[in-house]
Amino acid sequence: MNTILVILGTEKGAFFLSKSRNRVEWQEKGPFLKGWKVHDVMVAPEKPLRMYAAMSHFVFGPSIQKSEDGGETWQALTGVPQYEADSGQTINAIWTLVSGSGEASTKLYAGVDEAGLFVSEDDGNSWRELKGLSKHPTRAEWMGGAGGLCCHSVQVHPENPDRIWVGISAVGVLRSDDGGTTWQLKNDGLEKVVESESFEGIVYCVHRLVMDPRNPDRLFQQNHRGVFRSRDGGDSWERIENGLPGTFGFPMAMSPKNSNELYTIPLESDEFRIFPQGQLTVYRSQDGGDSWQPLTSGLPNNIYTGVLRQALTVSDEGSVVFGTSSGQVYFSEDRGENWQPLPGTYPRIYSVTTCTLD
């Protein structure tokens, strides 16, 4: 019996919602990792009972915990990414966890705040700083956004594990073609978040970066300054905003099964950061970003909140689910045509992850 599992990473722990395919009711579990900010939960490829939680606490710093039983119990990894003592840098949070690909599929990558990328080749027991990124020649001019100076998006090419993209607020997109040793800025065609002739190549505030797993030359991003697509692995970017009510927002998600199906949830503006007119609206593209259509059936029209960058996802089966910064969760089994609220009100939702259990 297939069960869909929705994992919420929130400001005060992780929560699990599950539903069997032939049932109507959702089961709630949690909080797990109580008291910790859970920024992201990664489900191991091909091993859905194995999970890793990317965490932080404002007093006690970063942590990564692992579960081998679908989230019922968690153990701290023995290693946590750390900058060198004399670097002047510190890890405030583990923002995201991503696995490698191909022959490097056992690698784990951790995107962190202060911005950097670490890799583990021993299941998280030890971590190596990819210094070509965190000591990039432009590093001295990097500045964070409202959420910090965070490496929030990590994408690994599915066939070429040496090609990695990261999205850093408010720096932009960088790409490595040598497994993370060296990094090139990839922001041509984007609009700077600060109008200035200085900061050459940086200050392009990517909010969420996604990759088409079937055609990894195609990348998409919700940016502080708009919605963009790349057809050449990030070498250049073009605006794709036809049908959107504005340019500002945080999350973006792509269907794992359909390269043309994308979702975003715009906000009114960077000054107000709420749903336009209080109408929660998901925008879907069915043509790879050429146009967008609003979807509102089942969504409230008096909600003045937002959806954070990692809080919108599409499951392997095509279900779409997102959580708001005020703790509501909405679920669609028909590609966003109709939405249902899921039970419960949760702390501020940072991330939503799905997986299917047999």
Added chain:
Amino acid sequence: MEKVQVTVCLSQLIAHATGGKTRMYFKAATLKDCLGQLQQAHPLMKVHLFEEDGRQRPHVLIYYGKQDIRWLPNLDIPLEPDSEITILQAVSGG
């Protein structure tokens, strides 16, 4: 310097770093010795109590008895037998 038994108590929030224990016993001569043993036995405690450069995290409180160790000139002070070291989070923010 004579080693004495001391108790270390810590917040449940970081008990994942100690295998679930919130109360531990060490035989140590000085405060520095005790905190060193704590980190050696449970390396994640170093991450949770100190930043990369070795400074105590700003919202971590470590008390030796009733003394906040942040205000001690150094940690080389001899420990009293059966004394207690308590690790807490500061009541910070509003």
